[in-house]
Amino acid sequence: MYIDGCAVLFSVLVVGVLGQTALEQPEPSSTKQKGKRAYINCKATGLSDGSYIHWYRQKDGEGLKRILYVDKLGSTTVRDSKNSEEKDFTVQLQGGNNYALKVNEVKSTHSGVYYCACWDSSSHSETNCSHPVQ
Numbered sequence: 001m002y003i004d005g006c007a008v009l010f011s012v013l014v015v016g017v018l019g020q021t022a023l024e025q026p027e028p029s030s031t032k033q034k035g036k037r038a039y040i041n042c043k044a045t046g047l048s049d050g051s052y053i054h055w056y057r058q059k060d061g062e063g064l065k066r067i068l069y070v071d072k073l074g075s076t077t078v079r080d081s082k083n084s085e086e087k088d089f090t091v092q093l094q095g096g097n098n099y100a101l102k103v104n105e106v107k108s109t110h111s112g113v114y115y116c117a118c119w120d121s122s123s124h125s126e127t128n129c130s131h132p133v134q
Contacts, residue, residue: 002123014089015028017129018132021044021045021048021051021120022044023042024043025040025041025043025115025116025121032103032106033106034108035105035110036105036106037102037103037105037106038103038106039101039103040055040096040100040103040114041094042099042100042101042116043097044097044099044116044118047097047118047120048072048122049119050072050121050122051071051115051119051121052071052072052121053069053116053117053118054069054119055067055089055114056115056116056117057114058112059081059109059111060112065080066080066085067079067080067083067085067101068080068090068091069090070091070099071091073093074091074099078116079099085107085109085110086112087105088094088103088105089101089102090102090106101116
């Protein structure tokens with residue numbers, strides 16, 4: 001959704017818990033002016049050492065597309081090379097458990113619904129992490 005010089009960024013308020021891992025996206029929506037910086041939060045607790053936080057975006061009428069993923073420590077980021085806007089996004093680890101997706105300079109094309117999810121590489125499955133559902 002694009003509103004007169006602004007991009008509307010939604011995140012789904014999700015609290016997911018499975019085992020000891022929980023993810024929460026506390027802010028349901030945000031409207032930012034083009035050219036401004038935006039942060040979308042994902043609070044994660046109970047992650048194992050092999051966990052990765054993934055960020056996805058869904059635009060109207062489209063499926064989920066991964067933007068990037070980051071390791072538990074926030075030290076390694078892997079961007080999806082198929083995403084033409086891959087360099088527009090980074091993740092900042094804040095307070096040790098908030099994996100904030102940073103939109104460096106908001107564009108109208110950034111409008112959409114953003115989801116965070118996690119994957120535990122030590123078990124090679126998503127079964128040990130919660131993930132948002134629509």
